[in-house]
Amino acid sequence: MKHYNVVAAIIYFKEKILCVQRGESKFEYISKKYEFPGGKVEVGESNTDALKREIAEELRMDINVKDEYLTVTHRYPDFELTMISFICDVDKMSLTLTEHIDYKWLTKAELEGLDWAEADIPIVNKLMNG
Numbered sequence: 001m002k003h004y005n006v007v008a009a010i011i012y013f014k015e016k017i018l019c020v021q022r023g024e025s026k027f028e029y030i031s032k033k034y035e036f037p038g039g040k041v042e043v044g045e046s047n048t049d050a051l052k053r054e055i056a057e058e059l060r061m062d063i064n065v066k067d068e069y070l071t072v073t074h075r076y077p078d079f080e081l082t083m084i085s086f087i088c089d090v091d092k093m094s095l096t097l098t099e100h101i102d103y104k105w106l107t108k109a110e111l112e113g114l115d116w117a118e119a120d121i122p123i124v125n126k127l128m129n130g
Helices: 047-059 109-115 118-129
Strands: 002-013 016-021 038-040 064-075 081-089 100-105
Touching: 002 047, 016 109, 038 047, 047 064, 047 081, 064 118, 081 118, 100 109, 100 118, 109 118
Parallel strands: 002 081
Antiparallel strands: 002 016, 002 038, 016 100, 064 081
16 A cells, blocks of 8 residues: 655644645545645655645745644555644735635634544644644
8 A cells, every 4th residue: 555654734823724625536535625735745855844845835835834743644545644744834824726726714613614634633633622
């Protein structure tokens, strides 16, 4: 089974957290699900460098990476991933979607109202209960 090392950004602007919606996927179980933005770590790249690069590519945002938050290993039917999430913040809410189809800035209490990708659910739960 294919395994990916990925990073994810929990991006804060004041009390709101950025949630992004995936587009259509060949895998129904992640198609149009919400997630924390991020992506694959390339060979020779640090986790924080990968995160900053992915957010710049996907959202045209510059983020401030603060602290490592939670590492999740999740097995989907067709692949497995290890996702390291980081608490980040931004100076402004403006962004440009280049890969996702929608985004929302939500409070912690509002997070459970979205249809999340399974690998992101432990992060959502920790945010809501932490």
